[in-house]
Amino acid sequence: MSQTFTDDKSTAELTIPVASADACCAEETSCTEPSVVLSTKPVPSNLDKHVYIETFGCQMNKSDSEHMFGLLEEIGYAATDDLKIADLMILNTCAIRGGAEDKVYSYLGHWRKITRDRPDTLIAVGGCVAQDEGENLFERSPAVDIVFGTHNLHRLPDLVLQARNTGKRVVEIIQELPEDLPETPVIRMNDTTAWVSIIYGCDYNCTYCIVPYVRGREKSRSPESIAREMEELAASGYKEVTLLGQNVTAYGHDLDPQIHLGDLIRQVGGISGIKRIRFLTGHPRDLNPEIIDAVAEVDSACEYFHLPIQAGDDRTLRRMARGYKVDFYKRIVDQIRTRIPDAAITSDIIAGFPGETEEEFLNSVRLVEEIGFDACNTAAYSPRNHTPSANWPDQIPHEVKQERLRFLNMAVSESSHKCNQKLLNTVQELLVEGRSTRNPERLTGRTRTNKLVNFAGDEKLIGQLVNVKIQSANPWALRGELA
Ligand code: 5AD
Numbered sequence: 295m296s297q298t299f300t301d302d303k304s305t306a307e308l309t310i311p312v313a314s315a316d317a318c319c320a321e322e323t324s325c326t327e328p329s330v331v332l333s334t335k336p337v338p339s340n341l342d343k344h345v346y347i348e349t350f351g352c353q354m355n356k357s358d359s360e361h362m363f364g365l366l367e368e369i370g371y372a373a374t375d376d377l378k379i380a381d382l383m384i385l386n387t388c389a390i391r392g393g394a395e396d397k398v399y400s401y402l403g404h405w406r407k408i409t410r411d412r413p414d415t416l417i418a419v420g421g422c423v424a425q426d427e428g429e430n431l432f433e434r435s436p437a438v439d440i441v442f443g444t445h446n447l448h449r450l451p452d453l454v455l456q457a458r459n460t461g462k463r464v465v466e467i468i469q470e471l472p473e474d475l476p477e478t479p480v481i482r483m484n485d486t487t488a489w490v491s492i493i494y495g496c497d498y499n500c501t502y503c504i505v506p507y508v509r510g511r512e513k514s515r516s517p518e519s520i521a522r523e524m525e526e527l528a529a530s531g532y533k534e535v536t537l538l539g540q541n542v543t544a545y546g547h548d549l550d551p552q553i554h555l556g557d558l559i560r561q562v563g564g565i566s567g568i569k570r571i572r573f574l575t576g577h578p579r580d581l582n583p584e585i586i587d588a589v590a591e592v593d594s595a596c597e598y599f600h601l602p603i604q605a606g607d608d609r610t611l612r613r614m615a616r617g618y619k620v621d622f623y624k625r626i627v628d629q630i631r632t633r634i635p636d637a638a639i640t641s642d643i644i645a646g647f648p649g650e651t652e653e654e655f656l657n658s659v660r661l662v663e664e665i666g667f668d669a670c671n672t673a674a675y676s677p678r679n680h681t682p683s684a685n686w687p688d689q690i691p692h693e694v695k696q697e698r699l700r701f702l703n704m705a706v707s708e709s710s711h712k713c714n715q716k717l718l719n720t721v722q723e724l725l726v727e728g729r730s731t732r733n734p735e736r737l738t739g740r741t742r743t744n745k746l747v748n749f750a751g752d753e754k755l756i757g758q759l760v761n762v763k764i765q766s767a768n769p770w771a772l773r774g775e776l777a
C-alpha cells in the first residue's frame with residue numbers, strides 16, 4: 295500500500311531535498327525522489343472505514359497528516375491510498391503561495407465529481423487554507439462537509455463523527471492552540487525517519503508571509519514531551535528524527551525555564567538508537583552560537599543548516615522586515631563553517647519581491663554564488679492575503695518574476711553542482727530510505743548533510759546506515775557504490 299503526498303510539479307521553482315523521503319519543503323517542487331510509503335505496520339482489525347489524505351505544503355503539514363491518520367484510526371478509519379474506497383477524503387492544504395491555494399479548489403472540483411454517486415463519502419478540508427477561509431470554503435466548494443483549522447487537529451475525530459451523525463456540514467476554526475498541547479496519536483508514513491514537532495507558529499512578521507496569520511504565535515513543546523516521543527521512536531527502530539517547526543531556532547523562549555534549541559539538541563542528542571537529528575526550519579536572527587556549538591558537539595546532530603535568507607540585498611531584506619542585513623547572514627555562515635567545516639548550508643530565496651530592482655535581484659544571484667549554497671528553495675513572489683506587501687503598488691509583472699526565477703535557479707543549480715562534486719570519491723554515511731522511484735534497481739538514502747544518494751544494494755539495507763563511495767554528482771543527487 296503506498297501513499298503519495300502529491301506536490302505540484304511546477305518546473306519553475308526549485309525545492310531542495312530535505313529530510314523526508316519525498317523531500318519537499320515548500321509546496322511547489324521540482325523534486326521527484328521517492329514518494330512516501332504508508333506505514334508497513336499491521337492495520338488493526340477493528341477498522342471498518344477508510345480515510346484518504348492528500349497533503350500539500352511543508353513538513354509541518356505532512357507531519358500533521360500523520361497525526362490525522364493516528365487520530366482517525368481511533369474512530370475506525372484505516373489509511374488508504376485508493377480514493378475509490380475512501381469513506382473520508384481529506385485535503386490538508388497550504389496557503390504559502392497562490393499556486394498552492396488554487397490547487398485546493400481544483401482538487402475539490404475533482405473530488406466533487408468522483409463522489410457524486412457516493413453520498414456517504416465525507417470530504418474534509420484542513421490546514422492553512424482552511425484556517426484562512428473557514429466556512430467560505432462551503433460556498434466555493436459545495437461538496438465540502440467538514441472544515442477544520444491548524445490549531446484544532448485533535449478535534450478531527452469529533453468533527454467527523456458529528457458530520458456523520460447529523461448529516462450536516464461542520465466547521466471549526468480556532469485562533470490559538472490549546473494552552474496544554476494535546477499529545478495526539480500518529481501513524482508515520484516512513485519507518486526510518488520521523489518528524490517531531492517542537493514549536494508551532496511564528497512570531498515574525500515578514501511582509502510577504504501568511505504563515506503567522508494561519509499558524510499563529512510561537513508555542514514550544516516541553517523538552518520532556520519531545521524526549522518521550524523520541525524515546526518511543528528509538529524503541530520502534532527509528533534512526534533519524536527531524537525536529538520541526540515554522541521557526542525552530544526560536545524554540546524554548548516561551549518555556550519556563552527558558553531554554554534554546556542548543557539545549558534541546560543536547561538533551562535529546564543522547565537518546566540511544568537515534569543516530570541523526572536535524573532541525574527545520576529556522577530564522578538566521580535566532581541561530582545563536584550555542585546552537586552551532588551543540589550541532590558541532592553532539593554526535594547525532596547532523597551537519598546541516600537550512601537557513602532561509604530570502605534575498606541577497608539589504609534594501610529588499612529591510613522591506614521584507616527580515617531583521618538582518620546580508621553581512622549578518624554571511625557572518626553566521628562563517629561561524630558555521632569555522633566550527634563545522636563540512637556543514638551543508640541550504641536556504642530559501644524569493645524572486646521578484648515588490649519593488650525589487652534588477653540590480654537588487656542580481657544581488658541575490660551573486661549571494662548564491664558567494665555563499666555557495668548546497669541547495670535552495672526558490673520561488674517567485676506571490677501576493678498573499680493579510681500580508682502588507684500584497685498591497686504595495688510596485689508589484690513585479692508575472693513574466694519578469696518568472697524570468698528572474700529561471701535565472702536564479704541556474705545559479706542555484708550551479709552552486710549545488712559544485713558542492714556535490716566536492717563529495718566525489720569520498721565515503722559518506724547514508725541512512726537508506728527505500729528504493730529509488732526512478733530506478734527500482736537502486737536504493738536511495740541521505741547523507742548526514744541531507745544529500746540524496748542512489749546506489750545498488752540489497753533491499754535488506756533499507757533502514758540501515760551504510761557507507762557509500764560517491765562516484766558521480768549532479769546538482770540534485772549523487773550516485774555511489776557500497777564501500
Ligand atoms: N511568495 C513567495 N514565496 C514565499 N515564501 C513565503 N511566503 C512567500 C510568498 N508570499 C517562501 C519563503 C519561505 C518558504 C517556506 O516559502 O522563501 O521561506
Ligand code: SF4
Nearest residue numbers: 351352388389390422
Ligand atoms: Fe504552507 Fe506555511 Fe502552511 Fe506549511 S505552514 S503548509 S508552508 S502555509
